[in-house]
Amino acid sequence: MTFPIIPQNLSISAMRSSGYRDTAHALAELIDNAIQAGEDTKSRTEVEVICIDEASTGGRHQISRIAVYDNAAGMSPDLLRKALQFGNGSRLDKAQQKGIGKFGMGLPNSSISQCKRVDVWTWQAESVHHAFLDVQDIQDGKMTDVPDPQPSEIPSEWRALIAGNLEKHGTLVVWSKLDRVSWKQSTTLLRHTEFISGRVYRHFINDKSVRIRLAAYESKTRETVYESFVRPNDPLYLMPGTNAPAPFNQSPAFVPFGQPLVLTVAHRGVEHPVTITASICKPEARREGGGKEIGQHAQKNQGISVMRSRRELELNHSFTNSYDTRERWWGIEVQFDPGLDDVFGVTNNKQSATGFTRLSVEEDALDEALSVKEYQERLEEDRDPRLVMYRISREIEKLLKSMRAQVAKMREGERIHSTKERAENKAEKAATDSVTRRRERVGDTGRSDKDEHAAPSERTTALTADIVQDGVEEAKALQLAVDYVSKKIKFRFSHADMSGPHIFDVSTAGGVILVTLNSRHPVHGRIFEALRGEDGPEAQYAREVLSLIAAWARMEDEAPSEKVRLGIEDTRFQWGRMAMDFFEVES
C-alpha cells in the first residue's frame, strides 16, 4: 500500500481550481501560447476560438466543445508532451520568459479548469501529432503519464470550421466534457471573450500582429451561431477602430494626457523601463454622460491597466475612488517588462499583478511609527521591492490629481455654461436673502462686506478670475461675474478637486463669499454630487445642506478677529477629517 503525500485524485481536483476568473480568462492562456509561439514566425498570428453547440436534454443549446486554433510555430512531439505536463513547458527557463508566456503552466491548468478532457493536435512541416489529458482517467489512476504524442491528422470536423488558411505549422487545442465553463451559451461566452481578449491583447490586435476570430456553430447542421473578429478594447480610448460604441469606435473618445512617462527602475542590478501612459476624455465624450453607451463602456474599463510585455494582466482598482462616478473618464496604462515580475508580483496564471497597488510612503511610515526618511532608509537597506511601487504610485497619484481636477472642471464649466439654472443658484439666492435679513439686524459685520463698496469693475474682475478656475471661458465668466455683482448675490458655490480633508473651503472675491465644495471628499459623493444631476428629492436635500454650509461660511466671514477666523477654519479642517471616517467607503 502506498501513501502519497498528495493523493493524485485530490491534487487534480485542487489543480482544477487554480484561480482562473472565468472561461474567457482561461481561454486567454491558450491565446497567450499562440501569440508567444507566433513570435517565432514571420507572419501574423491567427487565432480562432470555435465553439460547438449541442441541444441539451432540456432542448436549449449549450456549448459542448471549444477549440482554439492557431497558425503559429506548432510544437515538436517532445515539446507537446512537456506542454501537457503541469508546471513544465518551454518557458520555465528565466531566459525564455521574455515574451508574454510565463512558467509553461498555461495549457493543462487553464484547460482542466474548464473541462475534463483536452486534446492537442500540433503540426510542424505538415507533420501532425496528437496527445491528450483526461481528468477522469487521472482521477482513476489510469493516466499517470502524459501519453506519448502519436502521428495523426487534423480532424476533418475542425478543418472544415477553421476559416483561416491551414498552414504547415500550427496547433489545435480542443476542450471537451466541459463541466466548469462560466457561461453555457456560446454567444455569451464569446461576447465576454471578445471584450476581455480585445482588451488583454489590444496592442497586438491594433498593430495587426495578431488576429482573433470567434465563432460558434450548431453541432449537426453546422449553422453559424456566432461569428466575429475581435476588435481592440482600449481602456485608454486612444485607439481608432475599437469596440467602443459609435462614433467613438472610429474617433477615439479620449486624448493623451501629456507624454508617456518613462521611469527607469533598477531591480537586481538591472535597469528596466516602466512606462506610464495617461489619457483623459474629450469634452464630447463626457457630454454624453455616464448613462449613455460610451459611459457604460468606460465604466467596464475603469481602473489602471497593468501591462506586461504589451499583454494586460489586470485592471487595477486600488487607485480609483469607488464612490466617484467620474473615475471612468480617465485612463492609465502601466507597462513593464518581465524582468520586473517579482516587483509587480505577477502570478503564474497571469491573472494579476499582486504587487501593483496604491502605496503611500507617508501613510506606511506613519503606521510603522517612523519618519518618512527613516522608513525609506529601511526599505533601501532591505532592498524592498516595494520601493519601486512607491515611486510608481507617487507618479500615478500626481497624474490622477491633475486629471481628476480637469475632469471635474470639464463638466462644471459646461454646467455653468448651460442656460438652465443650476441647483446651486437657488441655494445662493436663498442664502443671500438670509444674509440680507441678518445684516439688516446686526449690520455689515462680514469681512467680505467691505469689498462690496469697491468699484463694480474691480469686483467683477476679482470674481471672474475665480469663475475661470471652474473651467469657464473668460468671456462667459465675466458675464456671470457681472450677473453676481449686479444682482447682489452674496454667495457662490462651486465644486473642485482639493487636496486635504476639507469638506468645503471658504474664501472671498469682489464682496462675494466663495464656497468651494471638495469633490474628492467622500461627503461630496454622498450629498453634493446630487446637485449636478437632475432636479429631484436628492438635489433638494443637497440644497438644504448648502444652506447649512452657507451659514458656516458666513460665520467664518463674520469672525471678529483673524485669530478667531483661523480657529474656525481649523475646526472645519478637523471636522472634515472626522467626516472622512464616517463617510469613507471601504473599497
Add this chain to the structure above:
Amino acid sequence: MCEEAFLELQEVWRQLGSRDTTILRLYGDHPARDLDQLEGTIAVIDILRLSKDDPALEDLGSVTSVAILADAESVAHPVGAEIIRRMSAGGAFSLVGILAPSGSAIPAGPVRSALKAVFADASITVSSDGELQLLREVGDFADIEATVVHLASPSATALTSVQLDPICDDALDFDPAYADELANNVERNEQLLAILKKESAGKGRIIFYATTAENARLFAGLLPVQGVKASSITADDSATARTLALQKFVAREERVLCVHGFLLSGSSVPDISVCVMASPGKSRAAFLSAIGRLIQSRETALPTLRLIVAADSQADAGWVASLSTWSTLDT
C-alpha cells in the same frame, strides 16, 4: 430571390410560432407540384416556371387570395400580364407588386403606364433633398458609381434590340442558353478577367457576379493564376455551406469573390469596393436587389461602391448609369 423569400417567410412563421403553415418551394431543383393543389399554403414560385398557356393557372387563381410579384414590372410584360389575366379568370385575388428601382429609373412609356394603371395610387414619392438626407443619416443610403462596359459578345450584338427589349421579348428572362453562350465566350471572359485583375490592384474586395455557376468556379480558378486570391460561392452550395465559405473568404483575405445565383449581403463581407455584374437577367428588381444587398449597412467610412455592369448581361443597361445620379425616388 425565391430562396430569399422562402427563408424570410420561414423565419417570420417561426417567430409567430402559433400557426402551422406549409410553405412550398416551386423553384430551382425543388419538385414540381400541381398548381391546383396549393390551397391553404404559402407557395414561393419562380415565375419563370409558369407557362402562360398552362390551363392550371385558372385553378391556381381560384385558390389564391394574395399574389405577390417580387418584380412589379412583371405585370407590364406580355407574359407576366397573361399569367395574371389567366389566374384572375379563376377567381379574384389581391395583387401586390414590389418595385425595386426608383420610378425615375423607368423611362416614360408602356412600362410606366402599365404600372400606374395596375398599381394606381400605390407609389411612394421621396422627392425632397431633406428626405434623402434623412436616409443618409440613418445609414440607409450609399453612393454608387455605375459604369456600363461593352464586352465582346457576338451573340448579344446579333440579337435585335426588339429581342432585348424587356417588354416586347417573349420570355420574362433570358434563355439559359444565352447565359451559357456568354459564359463560354473566351474573348468576353478574357475581358472580364482583365477588369477583375485591374480592379484588384486597388483597395477593398471585389464581388463578381459571374455569368453562370460554372463560370464563377472557372474565374475562381483562373484569378489565382494571375496572382489574385479568389474563391467562388454559388447557389449550388447549401445556405450553411455558403456561410462557411463566406467566412473563409473574409478570414483568408481573398480579394475577389465570384458568386452566382444568390443574393450576397454586404454585411457578411467587409470593405467591398467594386462589384462587377456579368450575371444575365432582365429584371431590374432582381438586379437592384443584388446591388441593394451589397450596400446594406455599408459603413459610411468606406469609399463609393464602384459598380461595373456588362452591357450584355442586362436587357436594358441604359438605365444602370442613372444609378449614380438618383436624386429623387419618385415614381
